[in-house]
Amino acid sequence: MPQRLRVRSKRPKVFFTHNKMSATSSPSSPKAPSNSTTRTPSTPSEVFDDILSSAQPPPTYSQQTWNPSNPYFPHYHNQNMSTTATTPPESLIPPTPALFTTRPILQDTLKTLSSKEQLSTAEICMKYLSNPSDPFPILSRREHIAFLKSGVLGVQNGKLREEMVALDASRPWIIYWCLQGLVSLGVDVGKYRERVISSLQPLQNESGGFGGGNGQVSHVTASYAAVLALAVVGRGEDGDEEYGEALGIVDRRAMFRWLHEIKDWESGGFRVCVGGEEDVRGVYCALVILALLGLPTSGNLTQGTKEYLGRCQTYEGGFGATPNGNEAHGGYAFCTLAGLCILGEPAVVLRKYLDMDRAISWLSARQYAPEGGFSGRTNKLVDGCYSTWVGGCWALIEAGINGPQDENEEKLGEKEVGGLRDKPRKGPDYYHSNYILLGLASTQNYFYYTSSPIPLSSPPPSPNRGSGDPPLPLTAPFLWRYSPRIPSNTPNVAEAIVKDMPAWPDDVTEEDLLPGQEVESDRLKVHHPIFNIPFERAGEIEAWWKGKVGF
Ligand code: FPP
Ligand code: ZN
Numbered sequence: 237m238p239q240r241l242r243v244r245s246k247r248p249k250v251f252f253t254h255n256k257m258s259a260t261s262s263p264s265s266p267k268a269p270s271n272s273t274t275r276t277p278s279t280p281s282e283v284f285d286d287i288l289s290s291a292q293p294p295p296t297y298s299q300q301t302w303n304p305s306n307p308y309f310p311h312y313h314n315q316n317m318s319t320t321a322t323t324p325p326e327s328l329i330p331p332t333p334a335l336f337t338t339r340p341i342l343q344d345t346l347k348t349l350s351s352k353e354q355l356s357t358a359e360i361c362m363k364y365l366s367n368p369s370d371p372f373p374i375l376s377r378r379e380h381i382a383f384l385k386s387g388v389l390g391v392q393n394g395k396l397r398e399e400m401v402a403l404d405a406s407r408p409w410i411i412y413w414c415l416q417g418l419v420s421l422g423v424d425v426g427k428y429r430e431r432v433i434s435s436l437q438p439l440q441n442e443s444g445g446f447g448g449g450n451g452q453v454s455h456v457t458a459s460y461a462a463v464l465a466l467a468v469v470g471r472g473e474d475g476d477e478e479y480g481e482a483l484g485i486v487d488r489r490a491m492f493r494w495l496h497e498i499k500d501w502e503s504g505g506f507r508v509c510v511g512g513e514e515d516v517r518g519v520y521c522a523l524v525i526l527a528l529l530g531l532p533t534s535g536n537l538t539q540g541t542k543e544y545l546g547r548c549q550t551y552e553g554g555f556g557a558t559p560n561g562n563e564a565h566g567g568y569a570f571c572t573l574a575g576l577c578i579l580g581e582p583a584v585v586l587r588k589y590l591d592m593d594r595a596i597s598w599l600s601a602r603q604y605a606p607e608g609g610f611s612g613r614t615n616k617l618v619d620g621c622y623s624t625w626v627g628g629c630w631a632l633i634e635a636g637i638n639g640p641q642d643e644n645e646e647k648l649g650e651k652e653v654g655g656l657r658d659k660p661r662k663g664p665d666y667y668h669s670n671y672i673l674l675g676l677a678s679t680q681n682y683f684y685y686t687s688s689p690i691p692l693s694s695p696p697p698s699p700n701r702g703s704g705d706p707p708l709p710l711t712a713p714f715l716w717r718y719s720p721r722i723p724s725n726t727p728n729v730a731e732a733i734v735k736d737m738p739a740w741p742d743d744v745t746e747e748d749l750l751p752g753q754e755v756e757s758d759r760l761k762v763h764h765p766i767f768n769i770p771f772e773r774a775g776e777i778e779a780w781w782k783g784k785v786g787f
Contacts, residue, residue: 335605337366353659354607354617360660361607375676375758379654380669381421387414387666388428405448408436408461413670415468419770420673420760429469429476433485436462440487444494454494455509460521462486463528467769467777481780483529489787492531495522503559504540515557516548520571523578524767527710530781538710542579545572546589552614553594566602566612566626569595573632574766578713582685586636596633602626609659619658621668623675624768631683631765635716640687643717674768677760681718713766714778720762 339358344351364373387410390396396410403410411432415425439446439462445454446462466482473479498507498518506518519541526533547559554564555572562568573595576585586592602610602622609618610626655664656672764774 332365333605336608337362337606340605350617356661357618357659358606361609365606365608376654377421380656380673381418381423381654383654383664384414384417384421384666384669385423387411388418388425388431405452405455406458406461407439407449408446408458408465409448410666411435412461412465412468413666415465416763416769417666417670417673419468420670420677420763422761425469426473429472429482432465432469433482436465437485440485441494442487442490444487444490444492444497453509455512456498456506456518456521456525457508459491460524463525464767464769467528467767467773470773470776481777483777483780486529488529488531491525491529492787495525495531495537496535498522499537501536501539504542504544505558506541516545516555516568516571516575517557519545520575520578523575523710527578527713528767528777530778530784533710538579542576542585542589545575545579548572549590549595553591553596553598554613555595564598564613566610566622566629569599570625570628573629577632577635577685577766578710580712581640581687581715582632582635582712583637583639586632592633592636599626599629599633617659619668620656620675621658621671624671624678627675627678628765628768631678635683635685638684640715641684643686673760674763676758677763678765680759681720681762683716683718683765685712686715686717711778713764714774716765716774718762718765718771 339355339362343355387396400410415428415432418425436446438450439448439452439458441447441454443454445456445459447453448455448458452458463483463486466485469482471479471481494510495506497510498512499522500507500514503514505514505516506522507514508518508521523538523541525531526537531537544559548555548557548562548568549572550556550561550564552564554566555569556562556564557568572590573586576582576589579585601614602612603626604611604618607618609620610622611618612622612625653664655666656669657664658668762771763769764771767774
């Protein structure tokens with residue numbers, strides 16, 4: 237019996253009517269430079285002086301607006317817990333820093349397509365951050381679910397839109413993005429299990445691995461996405477024709493052989509396909525496949541790999557695609573950090589192979605103000621997908637700093653359409669939808685590394701591994717935990733956030749939502765910080781491969 241959803245007609249009850257802290261607070265647009273009518277700046281230092289002289293002083297505390305629909309602000313109930321707006325006690329109001337409510341002080345005087353796009357993005361973001369009459373929109377679950385569902389089921393006659401032909405070599409990716417996005421939104425994707433298996437099975441090659449499309453050679457990123465998609469749909473129900481782990485369709489022995497073929501024994505890295513280019517994507521994808529399929533690393537498959545990853549750190553502190561000086565990029569940063577965290581305990585491997593201080597400095601510089609989002613690289617624009625590629629690095633960095641923790645001692649620390657996108661004014665797609673949802677979920681949880689396995693809801697299947705079986709050293713990614721709290725320097729704030737955010741029911745389906753109904757929460761299902769699959773699946777999958785003898 238599906239759980240009844242708490243519904244609302246327009247605005248969620250937990251979000252109060254708008255309070256303005258001060259009549260003087262409003263989004264400020266910088267004054268024109270005082271001397272702009274008398275002199276056109278010609279040297280960089282004149283430009284700089286003009287910009288500085290035109291800057292507004294930061295608003296004082298009492299001028300800050302309280303944006304009550306920001307779900308990360310605590311909600312204040314009056315005594316009988318009614319949802320009428322009450323003014324929060326002043327001491328607990330987290331002000332939106334002026335950095336996020338005013339235009340950037342430094343603006344590029346050279347106008348390009350990029351600089352214009354950056355400014356227009358900033359304007360749109362500032363509007364939400366600083367104007368209480370235009371507050372944060374709430375996650376449009378119904379629309380996002382419909383959008384992602386179209387990627388699994390097609391839009392017409394079971395077919396994807398025509399433009400998707402360009403992604404013909406990325407079929408497993410489309411399936412993974414949509415499934416994981418749906419899971420984040422609370423949808424049970426078990427119903428797509430057989431469909432997913434029958435779409436992915438033909439992409440598997442006898443020589444090992446998956447191609448991106450039918451008849452295509454095996455590629456490590458396609459194989460990674462196929463493994464993730466199978467991991468996400470999980471086990472069938474008793475009585476299903478396809479009972480058992482969906483990952484069971486993978487020919488593990490052939491995959492193992494193929495991974496040996498793409499391994500570069502000299503550099504320690506992995507190529508993306510036989511004879512293909514070698515980069516840190518190859519390494520991360522190969523390691524995830526090894527870990528989730530429980531493949532042994534005997535035979536030196538991970539030989540030299542930590543050192544390879546360490547060499548990808550650049551002079552900026554970020555991480556390039558390959559060792560020795562490629563431009564640092566957020567996508568490669570996640571691959572490097574997550575790759576190392578598959579190979580060992582974060583506090584050991586990250587500290588040993590990386591310059592953590594410089595990594596933290598570069599990662600911090602990825603967040604721009606006032607947009608609030610992350611850019612992928614120096615001097616480029618913010619983009620929603622870096623919520624995962626850059627935002628997802630922070631859990632790993634934190635675990636590298638904090639070391640293993642016990643479970644009890646974690647530090648607290650327009651017309652609406654579905655789908656999420658790179659930035660305002662762009663169209664939505666499945667890739668950004670998934671990685672933005674994962675990024676949002678990262679902000680809602682504190683991930684930490686511990687030293688005991690993830691507890692299982694049901695006992696592991698038998699038989700257990702024989703003592704003569706090869707060692708399975710890639711256990712580090714299975715030792716993570718999460719806490720649905722946001723670490724904060726203001727503990728009361730962190731506590732309040734979670735308490736007031738109702739969880740999305742487990743068994744919700746899009747059919748459960750009636751027209752005009754929405755669930756009162758932006759809270760998402762939690763994912764695994766290294767694999768980017770539902771968190772609990774990691775423990776179940778580990779139990780599945782531990783129950784296997786040999787291949
Ligand atoms: C630049 O695109 C993009 C890259 C240089 C690579 C991005 C890599 C990833 C997103 C990670 C891939 C991960 C796996 C697991 C395969 P751009 O120039 O369009 O974007 P930008 O301006 O934001 O840099
Ligand atoms: Zn993007």
